[in-house]
Amino acid sequence: MTNLNNIKATNDFVIRFANINGSGSASANNLFAKSVFRLGIPVSAKNIFPSNIQGLPTWFEVRVSEKGYLGRREGYDFIVATNGQTLVRDYNELSAGGYFFYDSSRLLPETLKRNDITEIGIPLTDICNKHYSDPRLRQIFKNIIYVGALAYLFDMDFTVFEDSIKSQFAKKAKLIEPNIKALKLGYDYAQEHYTDDCQLNIHRRDLVGDKIMMEGNTATGLGAVYAGVTVAGWYPITPSTSVIEAFEMYCRKFRVDEETGKNKFAIVQAEDELAAIGIVIGAAWNGARSFTATSGPGVSLMSEFLGLAYFAEIPAFLVDIQRSGPSTGMPTRTQQSDIFAAAYASHGDTKHVLLFPSNPKECFEMTVQGLDLTERLQTPVIMMSDLDLGMNVHLSDPIDWDDSHAYDRGKVLDYDGLEAKKERWGRYLDVDGDGIPYRTIPGAHPKKGAFFTRGSSHDEYAVYTEDGKVYAEGMQRLLVKWDTAKSIVPQASIKNNNKDIGIVYYGTSSYAAKEADDILKQQNIELDKMRIKAFPFGKEVEDFVNSHSTVFVIEQNRDAQMKSLLVNELQVDPNNFIGILNIDGMPITAQFIADEIRHNLGNNETLKVVK
Amino acid sequence: MSYLRSNFRHPDAKVNDIGFTKRDYEGALSTLCAGCGHDSISAAIVDSYFEMNIEPHKVAKISGIGCSSKTPTYFLGKAHGFNSVHGRMPSVATGANMANRDLQYIGISGDGDTASIGMGQFAHIVRRNLNIIYIVMNNGCYGLTKGQDSATSDIGSASKKGVPNQFASIDLCQMALQLGAGYVARSFSGDKKQLGPLIKGAIEHKGFAFIDVISPCVTFNNTPSSTKGYEYVRDHLDATGTIDFVPHRQELTIKQPEGTSKEVELHDGSKLILQKNRHDYNLASKREAMNVIETVKEEQQILTGLIYLNEESQDAHAKINSVENPLNSLSKDDLCPGSSVLDALNEGFR
Numbered sequence: 011m012t013n014l015n016n017i018k019a020t021n022d023f024v025i026r027f028a029n030i031n032g033s034g035s036a037s038a039n040n041l042f043a044k045s046v047f048r049l050g051i052p053v054s055a056k057n058i059f060p061s062n063i064q065g066l067p068t069w070f071e072v073r074v075s076e077k078g079y080l081g082r083r084e085g086y087d088f089i090v091a092t093n094g095q096t097l098v099r100d101y102n103e104l105s106a107g108g109y110f111f112y113d114s115s116r117l118l119p120e121t122l123k124r125n126d127i128t129e130i131g132i133p134l135t136d137i138c139n140k141h142y143s144d145p146r147l148r149q150i151f152k153n154i155i156y157v158g159a160l161a162y163l164f165d166m167d168f169t170v171f172e173d174s175i176k177s178q179f180a181k182k183a184k185l186i187e188p189n190i191k192a193l194k195l196g197y198d199y200a201q202e203h204y205t206d207d208c209q210l211n212i213h214r215r216d217l218v219g220d221k222i223m224m225e226g227n228t229a230t231g232l233g234a235v236y237a238g239v240t241v242a243g244w245y246p247i248t249p250s251t252s253v254i255e256a257f258e259m260y261c262r263k264f265r266v267d268e269e270t271g272k273n274k275f276a277i278v279q280a281e282d283e284l285a286a287i288g289i290v291i292g293a294a295w296n297g298a299r300s301f302t303a304t305s306g307p308g309v310s311l312m313s314e315f316l317g318l319a320y321f322a323e324i325p326a327f328l329v330d331i332q333r334s335g336p337s338t339g340m341p342t343r344t345q346q347s348d349i350f351a352a353a354y355a356s357h358g359d360t361k362h363v364l365l366f367p368s369n370p371k372e373c374f375e376m377t378v379q380g381l382d383l384t385e386r387l388q389t390p391v392i393m394m395s396d397l398d399l400g401m402n403v404h405l406s407d408p409i410d411w412d413d414s415h416a417y418d419r420g421k422v423l424d425y426d427g428l429e430a431k432k433e434r435w436g437r438y439l440d441v442d443g444d445g446i447p448y449r450t451i452p453g454a455h456p457k458k459g460a461f462f463t464r465g466s467s468h469d470e471y472a473v474y475t476e477d478g479k480v481y482a483e484g485m486q487r488l489l490v491k492w493d494t495a496k497s498i499v500p501q502a503s504i505k506n507n508n509k510d511i512g513i514v515y516y517g518t519s520s521y522a523a524k525e526a527d528d529i530l531k532q533q534n535i536e537l538d539k540m541r542i543k544a545f546p547f548g549k550e551v552e553d554f555v556n557s558h559s560t561v562f563v564i565e566q567n568r569d570a571q572m573k574s575l576l577v578n579e580l581q582v583d584p585n586n587f588i589g590i591l592n593i594d595g596m597p598i599t600a601q602f603i604a605d606e607i608r609h610n611l612g613n614n615e616t617l618k619v620v621k
Numbered sequence: 622m623s624y625l626r627s628n629f630r631h632p633d634a635k636v637n638d639i640g641f642t643k644r645d646y647e648g649a650l651s652t653l654c655a656g657c658g659h660d661s662i663s664a665a666i667v668d669s670y671f672e673m674n675i676e677p678h679k680v681a682k683i684s685g686i687g688c689s690s691k692t693p694t695y696f697l698g699k700a701h702g703f704n705s706v707h708g709r710m711p712s713v714a715t716g717a718n719m720a721n722r723d724l725q726y727i728g729i730s731g732d733g734d735t736a737s738i739g740m741g742q743f744a745h746i747v748r749r750n751l752n753i754i755y756i757v758m759n760n761g762c763y764g765l766t767k768g769q770d771s772a773t774s775d776i777g778s779a780s781k782k783g784v785p786n787q788f789a790s791i792d793l794c795q796m797a798l799q800l801g802a803g804y805v806a807r808s809f810s811g812d813k814k815q816l817g818p819l820i821k822g823a824i825e826h827k828g829f830a831f832i833d834v835i836s837p838c839v840t841f842n843n844t845p846s847s848t849k850g851y852e853y854v855r856d857h858l859d860a861t862g863t864i865d866f867v868p869h870r871q872e873l874t875i876k877q878p879e880g881t882s883k884e885v886e887l888h889d890g891s892k893l894i895l896q897k898n899r900h901d902y903n904l905a906s907k908r909e910a911m912n913v914i915e916t917v918k919e920e921q922q923i924l925t926g927l928i929y930l931n932e933e934s935q936d937a938h939a940k941i942n943s944v945e946n947p948l949n950s951l952s953k954d955d956l957c958p959g960s961s962v963l964d965a966l967n968e969g970f971r
Contacts (some may be wrong), residue, residue: 048971144802220971232966237958240948241719243712264958269913274951276719281745285712288705288742292716295703296724297949300716319708408967411960451949452681452701452717453724460678463696464704474694550817 014063016128017107019050021076023087025160028100029153030093032064038153039070040403041178043161045170046074047223047405050215054080054521056597057400057582061248061342067096074212080405081521082597088210090156092134098122109208110154111163120230130204134161137195147374151192158196163208168197176444198602222370222408224271226399227303229370229409231256232330233266233377234301238417240329241300242277245308248341249397250331253303254479283308287328288313294325295463297422297451299381303329306348307338309355309392316390320488323438323447325384325391325420329377332396334595343595344397346517349571352392353545361486363391364545365397365496366516370406379500385420387495396566398597421448428458437472438484445491492546500543502551509538512558513590513607516542516572518597521563525600526564530607537562537607545575552580562607564590566598638674646671648698653688658810658836658851659758663695665813666727666756669820670697670726673868678683680725681717685710685739688765688838689758708739711746711755715937718751721947722938725824727754733763736772736791743793747829752936754823754830757793758776758810760838761849768841779846780838795914797831798907798929804830805910805929808960809854812925818866818893820926825887830937857918861926863896890931895927904930 017023027042029035035454036057044056047112054073060066066277075082088109091100097112098119104110106126112118114131134155140150161168173192181183230253234242244254258277265274280286286302295299304312309330319326332348336338354361363383365376376393384391421442423435428450447470450459461472467481468474475481506512515523520541527537540554555561555576563573570589590606592598629823634642646667651660670680677699684690686707693702705713714728728746735743735757746755761774768776772906774786797805804826808816816834823830837843837855843850848857869890885893885904900917902909910929917924944951 023768186670197636222967224970236957238953240951240956241716243716264962267944270944273942274944274948274955276714276941276948280712280721281741284709284743285742288709289716290714292713292722295713296717296720298720304951314706315709411963415958453679453721456676457699460699460701462702462704466704553942588647612635
């Protein structure tokens with residue numbers, strides 16, 4: 011089939027793999043994405059998987075971008091269709107001029123007739139059946155064969171794949187040769203039958219420097235090890251489970267006492283999320299660094315305990331890997347929709363410190379920072395990651411660690427501290443004026459420093475009280491602490507060139523927001539930019555909002571939760587905000603953001619569009 | 622208030638072997654109702670820790686919510702306490718224990734706190750075999766919300782409201798047994814002679830020690846028609862045998878007629894001396910213990926005393942193979958891999 015308008019591109023296109031869940035396709039697809047990375051080209055990979063272990067459709071999208079755009083891009087230039095269940099859909103969703111790669115062991119249904127695409131049929135099943143007799147190997151190598159074929163079709167340096175296989179199976183050497191053989195089977199077949207059919211190329215560049223490809227959850231688990239976490243309580247929930255798995259893996263690597271073989275960590279799989287956060291709070295109360303990871307439903311269950319930790323002023327670090335809600339929602343799709351649930355978790359007047367990482371390196375750093383902050387502030391700190399960041403590999407700067415970093419254990423009076431104290435110590439006495447009192451750890455001193463921690467109202471000496479004035483003073487003092495928090499949480503990163511219009515974004519919306527800014531710039535729409543990194547908001551956030559007549563808040567939720575949080579917490583005009591909201595569970599795209607902003611600017615005469 | 626305590630302390634007040642007076646083991650004045658069984662349990666806890674020569678500040682007291690969960694304020698005032706969330710004491714205790722295995726832990730809960738809202742957490746702290754004493758102050762009702770039936774209320778038992786309970790009662794000792802507790806006992810707040818040795822035995826037991834203490838609610842559930850009132854409980858007690866606790870190093874001075882008593886040695890060499898009675902069975906047999914509970918129940922009696930003891934079980938720290946030093950004492954040098962391994966780590970992601 012020949013097409014006049016074949017898509018032609020080098021190092022700038024999107025390929026979608028359509029697979030069956032549980033068929034081993036993920037590792038083959040990752041091998042492909044990793045190979046692009048090893049050819050020195052920025053790449054992003056999104057695993058679009060079902061809530062299922064085996065059998066349901068799953069997709070994997072790889073965006074190759076020489077320009078370094080790492081957000082998801084709509085439109086598929088090349089589809090590898092190996093799943094009969096979704097064949098028709100995949101066929102129809104391919105962009106005009108695109109390439110449809112399928113297993114030609116079976117003919118395509120006659121109903122599938124497009125003359126604006128190129129069909130590339132490779133008989134994956136037949137090749138497998140011919141070369142392998144073990145049914146399991148046939149399934150696994152079918153995936154490797156199509157990767158081999160892609161290597162030819164995209165004119166990729168084959169040695170990269172060979173090297174990848176060699177390093178992947180360094181410890182299982184006997185698997186190297188059969189994998190390379192499978193790659194070659196695909197490569198050779200494509201070379202013979204589709205010599206010049208594909209106009210998409212992936213050619214070696216030197217654009218990734220010392221960057222790494224890492225999942226946010228892996229970075230978070232590693233961060234917890236570096237931050238000195240010793241106790242983790244957790245309950246399995248997608249997409250947070252791999253945080254604890256990574257924590258355990260690195261603990262087993264770095265935290266087993268060489269002499270005794272005993273563990274310098276305790277990981278407790280709890281009976282539910284209530285218990286998980288209870289374990290975290292109990293351990294933190296008793297002087298150990300602790301953490302848990304969960305997702306939206308878990309945050310709901312933890313809310314009562316978070317109120318206790320807020321009011322009784324106990325450190326608690328938790329990681330929320332957000333997914334699509336409400337309720338079970340779309341548990342394997344991404345969203346940024348727990349902002350309210352986390353910021354104001356629990357009954358009564360409560361608010362919590364939030365951190366918003368945007369890439370794996372920040373997941374690592376904010377985990378370390380979060381554990382310092384929670385002990386410094388004696389209040390819960392929640393790191394708001396999401397499924398996209400947590401469970402997909404992302405191109406990221408390498409992990410960095412400064413050996414001179416000392417853990418900030420906050421205001422703790424130990425034996426000597428209690429001995430040296432002349433005046434009466436009060437657990438909730440604000441002696442420094444920053445709203446943060448001094449705490450003691452159980453067992454520190456035989457005579458001094460013991461107190462009764464409670465979620466019921468207490469005076470400055472931790473004594474139960476129902477005196478409304480004393481209660482109110484305590485609650486007001488927590489606001490003093492909240493103000494202190496504003497000055498020590500990460501500041502927003504701002505690019506302000508005195509334009510009229512600003513965009514605000516956070517977390518994984520950042521990739522697409524930056525790209526949208528470039529798209530709009532080409533259309534002479536210039537925007538100032540602010541990436542929020544933490545809650546409570548610092549003065550810089552309020553200043554940015556107030557210095558723009560229109561502020562677009564880019565989010566992946568329905569109700570513009572961050573926008574509402576800004577309106578609620580700052581002295582700003584609510585009419586100046588416009589939400590750019592994506593809620594389909596797929597990572598937000600730059601084109602969507604750019605279109606929405608342009609649409610809003612075009613339709614609103616009151617807006618002063620810059621040029 | 623139950624009683625007003627004088628500040629006066631006799632200058633010659635008895636000190637224990639480590640130099641503390643009884644006063645050092647007391648707490649704030651109780652604000653529970655006069656005659657509340659819980660105050661007797663608090664008193665037994667004070668006596669037990671005093672006599673066991675345990676430094677008060679080396680104990681952590683953790684509770685849930687309810688009348689029972691208020692009591693940690695009333696004993697061991699020199700120890701840190703944590704009045705947590707309703708039904709969630711077990712998870713807080715688990716975290717605390719993971720952080721520092723060197724402290725002693727006493728968890729205080731009630732029948733509502735454990736058998737209803739906290740049933741899930743109760744089941745799992747037992748399974749973990751956390752090294753803790755878990756005391757349920759069991760009065761068969763919700764005192765703090767004015768006397769609703771709890772899940773340990775017996776079928777047909779009627780509290781002050783006069784409506785007999787229709788629903789099956791939960792026997793927490795049987796649950797603890799089934800879930801693998803190493804030390805299971807039941808007592809009565811009105812029987813200090815029995816409760817004291819049981820608490821001491823629990824202190825010495827390494828692993829999960831459960832004591833269900835029937836503790837009448839004088840205000841809402843002390844009626845003639847209640848099976849958790851003083852009168853009914855006194856009339857229906859059936860002990861596994863009288864019990865004495867003999868600390869290690871102390872010479873055995875209790876003289877028992879030959880063949881009527883048996884000794885159970887605890888892990889540190891202390892002994893529990895049990896007077897045999899009609900319930901002479903193998904305390905280390907779960908099956909026999911379960912059988913005796915059911916048999917006594919069929920006779921409309923309440924089995925008290927030490928019901929089950931297994932000194933062989935591994936506690937949670939042994940199960941997860943954690944280091945001997947408390948985790949909260951480890952420094953950055955112990956915990957942080959540092960920059961030297963980063964090159965290799967990063968390379969693994971390229």
